[in-house]
Amino acid sequence: MFLKRLEIIGFKSFAERIGIDFVPGVTAVVGPNGSGKSNITDAIRWVLGEQSAKSLRGAKMEDVIFAGSDSRKPLNFAEVTLILDNSKGLFPLDYTEISVSRRVFRSGESTYLLNGQQCRLLDINNVFMDSGLGKEAFSIISQGRVDEILNSRPEDRRSIFDEAAGVLKYRNRKRKAEHKLFETSDNLDRVLDILKELEIRIAPLKESAEAAEKHATLSEETREADSLLLNYDAGKLRVEIEAKLKEAEKFEVKQQQLKTATGNAEEESRRLKELLATVDHELETLQKKLVDVSSEAEKWEGRRLLSIEKERNATVQIERLQLDLASAREEKSTLQTKLEQSQSKLSSLTAEYKTISTEMNEIAQILKRSVVETENEIEELKSIYIDNLNEEATLRNELKHIEERLAGEKYSSEKIVEQTKSLNKRLKELTDEKSVKERALVNLTAEMKQVSAAFISNTNELRENEVELSKKEQLLQQAYNKQHEMQGRMRALQSMEADFSGFYSGVKEVLVARKSGKLSGINGAVAELINVDNDYVNAVETALGGAMQHIVTTSEADARKAIGYLKSRNAGRATFLPLDVMKSRKIQPTALRSIEHHPEFISTADELVNVPGPYKIITENLLGNVLVSKTLTGASEIAKAVNYRFRVVTLNGDIVNAGGSLTGGGTKGRATIFSRKAELETLQSQLSQMASSIGVAEVSIGDSKMKVAEFMQKTEQSRKSNETLQLEMAAAQSSIRETDIAINALEIERASVEMGRRGAETTGSELATRKIALEENHQQLLKKLETIKKEIETLERLAADRRNEEASLTSRLTELRERAAVMREQTSYEKTAIHDMEQSLESAQQRMTAISKELDYINGVDGEENLTAEEISNQIEQAIAKKEAVETAIIKYRENRLKQTASIVEKEEVLRDLRSNVEKMNIKHNNVTIELSRLEVKYEAITGRLLNEYGLRPDFSATIEFDEQAVREKLIRLKQELADIGPVNPGAINEYKEVSERHEFLTAQRNDLLEAKQTLQVAMSEMDEEMTSRFSSTFDAVQNRFRHVFKEMFGGGNADLILTDPNNLLETGVDIVARPPGKKLQNLSLLSGGERALTAISLLFAIIEVRPVPFCILDEVEAALDEANVIRYSKYLKKFSDKTQFIVITHRKGTMEGADVLYGITMQESGVSKLISVKLSEIPEEAIM
Secondary structure (H helix, E strand, C coil): CCEEEEEEECECCECCCEEEECCCCEEEEECCCCCCCHHHHHHHHHHCCCCCCCCCCCCCHHHHECCCCCCCCCCCEEEEEEEEECCCCCCCCCCCEEEEEEEEECCCCEEEEECCEEECHHHHHHHHCCCCCCCCCCCEEEHHHHHHHHHCCHHHHHHHHHHHHCCHHHHHHHHHHHHHHHHHHHHHHHHHHHHHHHHHHHHHHHHHHHHHHHHHHHHHHHHHHHHHHHHHHHHHHHHHHHHHHHHHHHHHHHHHHHHHHHHHHHHHHHHHHHHHHHHHHHHHHHHHHHHHHHHHHHHHHHHHHHHHHHHHHHHHHHHHHHHHHHHHHHHHHHHHHHHHHHHHHHHHHHHHHHHHHHHHHHHHHHHHHHHHHHHHHHHHHHHHHHHHHHHHHHHHHHHHHHHHHHCCCCCCHHHHHHHHHHHHHHHHHHHHHHHHHHHHHHHHHHHHHHHHHHHHHHHHHHHHHHHHHHHHHHHHHHHHHHHHHHHHHHHHHHHHHHCCCCCCHHHHHHHHHHHHCCCCCEEEEHHHHCEECHHHHHHHHHHHHHHHHCEEECCHHHHHHHHHHHHHHCCCCCCEEECCCCCCCCCCHHHHCCCCCCCCEEEEHHHHEECCHHHHHHHHHHHCCEEEECCHHHHHHHHHHCCCCCEEEECCCCEECCCCCEECCCCCCCCCHHHHHHHHHHHHHHHHHHHHHHHHHHHHHHHHHHHHHHHHHHHHHHHHHHHHHHHHHHHHHHHHHHHHHHHHHHHHHHHHHHHHHHHHHHHHHHHHHHHHHHHHHHHHHHHHHHHHHHHHHHHHHHHHHHHHHHHHHHHHHHHHHHHHHHHHHHHHHHHHHHHHHHHHHHHHHHHHHHHHHHHHHHHHHHHHHHHHHCCHHHHHHHHHHHHHHHHHHHHHHHHHHHHHHHHHHHHHHHHHHHHHHHHHHHHHHHHHHHHHHHHHHHHHHHHHHHHHHHCCCCCHHHHCCCCHHHHHHHHHHHHHHHHHHCCCCCHHHHHHHHHHHHHHHHHHHHHHHHHHHHHHHHHHHHHHHHHHHHHHHHHHHHHHHHHHHHHHHHCCCEEEEEECCCCCCCCCCEEEEEECCCCCCEEHHHCCHHHHHHHHHHHHHHHHHHCCCCEEEEECCCCCCCHHHHHHHHHHHHHHCCCCEEEEECCCHHHHHCCCEEEEEEEEECCEEEEEEEEHHHCCHHHHC
């Protein structure tokens, strides 16, 4: 068995979940027209991947979802699950059982699942490819499909044979190979085009590269000659420098002698000054000491006064602390009392909560067992009552029969009429009673439908809200991710802004210096100071060009200072725009009159930027003479109108230059300084909006969660109501069955009356004794029935009482639960209060301890202060003695200082004469030094050029055998040769190398593509051979079996399959010709409807014989057959059912009789299909007949 089970919910007319279990052999699905039985076929085709709503008899895919009925709401989704057995490994999956599911929602979402895992439709198709299964396979045949097979073109009919031959996967592979071949050919064409272009470029590039190489060789010789001359000149300068150095040394000796004498005099003067400084320092020290001693005396006097004041304050503080200590003790006592009260209340609440919990458990146990036990007893008594009622009816019939036979001779027509009337009356009463019960059952059924509808509605609402909640949570998570991504991007942009990323090195250096405070008067780069709307960014960037990075300064002096800063650091170059010297270059309005009404003209570029007032002159200077057009065509017209005097830029960044030249083309996407600023502003705005949106989404998710909880509660209530009504309906149905039994008994009795009349004459005497015994048994049985009936009524009343009691107990249980929740809250509150009071007690104790410590400290300090006060008077006397000694020493040091000052004045006179002689000698030495510096500067210039231009240092040994004149003549000749060559392209050498390498690479690519193309063509040829072989062998086998099956199905005649193009087996169509018994060989279109259908069925059976499939679904394919052919069709199903599992949709008796399992599809409720199943193998043959 391959198809095990089909589960459907919400698909077309199947509003409720149904499950169809399939067995080996033939399973028939029957039902009246319009009951929805063909929806089974549509469901299987749909779950296997059918994408055409029209094929499923709908306008759009959402039409397969249950659309509702008079009593049911529409469902929001449909789901079909197909479970297949794979124990023999027919399908390429490592599972013994395969589950394929498909879901669709009204929102348009659709998912496929393979063994519970979400997958793609492609995965489903790959599993079933060439297995004979699938949405278009010959394993699913409907009546319409039969007509399609018969009426389709021969080329279209071929697909059935391709499926049977197993060539679909080869066709798919060939289709992919053809696609790859097309891509390969396309790539090859592009490579050949590029190679052709490169071959055109290689020759001129080679000439340019050779010229550049010759230029490089001559340049190298020129460099060598020039470096030799520079080295020679440096050597001559070096000799002159050494002569000047010797002259300078002589003056330096004389200078040194004068400096020595001057130094000695300065040393003596310095020594005298140091002695004077020592005296001054000592004098200053004594004066400071005098101040310190005076301060010490004043300090001890102040301390004496302070000690007196502290003693008075300590007495007051001790009294206050003692009052605080008493208050803390009282507070501790109060808290201790409250703590004991709260602990007592907590114990009481805990005991009461345990009592309530016990009562709640007891009520729950009662609710579990009371009503169920009573209802079980009622069902048992009803079963006994029915058994006794059957027995009573039997006895009553037998008594009636005996009485009729005993009264045979007296039996008359009047008696028969009376008895018949009596029986009819009783029958009417029972019939009326049955009608009342049936009406009650109808009411219960209606109520059951309402409850079920409410349950389904609540379930659907719950699912919708859960799906909506899941979507909202996914969207919120996506918003979080987007927010984090945008925040990361903004941080990166802010970092780039802070680092001045994108600016030239010189500009960046100045901006960094301004930021660090090293330069002032720097207002910023032009790109920093102006703002541009996104629509005009390309135009303004193009108009500004490099001027975006010009630096605006407050004054020209600030600009010069910044240039000096760059030079000192060798940090690059920058252009500066001083506000105090910049002039406007804005076009005069009169020059724009010819274009101001042009539809493409926007304005001058400076009008499109936002800039603070002080910088308006900058934008007028840089952009005031640039015009902006919408398109390049418009720009050309505007430039022509202004006689090509001004530059015109377009919104896309193309340019019509002054004079008429055009600049334009495409640029790679890159982040500019303007776009970075705009992106930062956009990100900030978007992040603000996103934060608001996230807040709204979070609130919405909270609302959705509340809705989900609400519908979960409603669904549970509906389920409980549903279960209660089911019990009531079962009881009503049981009562109706009892009435039916009584009615049947009366009908039997009425028949017995007629029978008794005929035999009464012969059996009267024999049955007299029997009658007495039967009457006694009958009375006893009636009493027993009455007793059982009363017991049932008593138990039913008891059940009703217990239901009422159950409601009361449920209410009590709810009340107890609410009380328990309150007590838990109170218990939590008391525990918190106890914890708080324990902390307050601890705080009070800590406060008492702190007060005690403070009292101890104050008492100790008082003792210390008393001890210090006794020594204060002695300290004051000692300070006054020290002050007098210091004043005496100061007078002595002032006298010594006067003597030192006189000696210093004498030494300064001698030192002035010596310094005058030194100055004269310095002048002579400086003259020599200046000449030496001039020579050294010249030398440094030559050696610097030698190093910078040629990377060499002076080598004086190289000029020993040096012909200066010859080298100078050679240098002139080399420079003339370089001039004759003219300008060359140094990049041509590398460009020629790159183009050559690319040419070699593309040549290899071309060879690879040619090889790949040939490989694909060989593979396609092999696939064609395989498809031809498989199709040919399968067609021959099907053709032979079709001829045989046709004869069996028609009881004679013959038929054949004909290839429309036998020479092209890959594309040939298949035609069908048939000759039923007694007719000529003719095309299908000339056959009757029944003959055509039987021919197509014969073809189907022939294909299944050649290529057995796991299961086959036939949807009313035999509808056009007569009864005899239906029987043949049914027998063939039986014949093949040991290899292939058949599921047939039918309403033909012959097909039903051949089925092993019969499923009935009914529509008891308008618009809703339901399932009934019967195993025909378990029904007696006579019952079927």
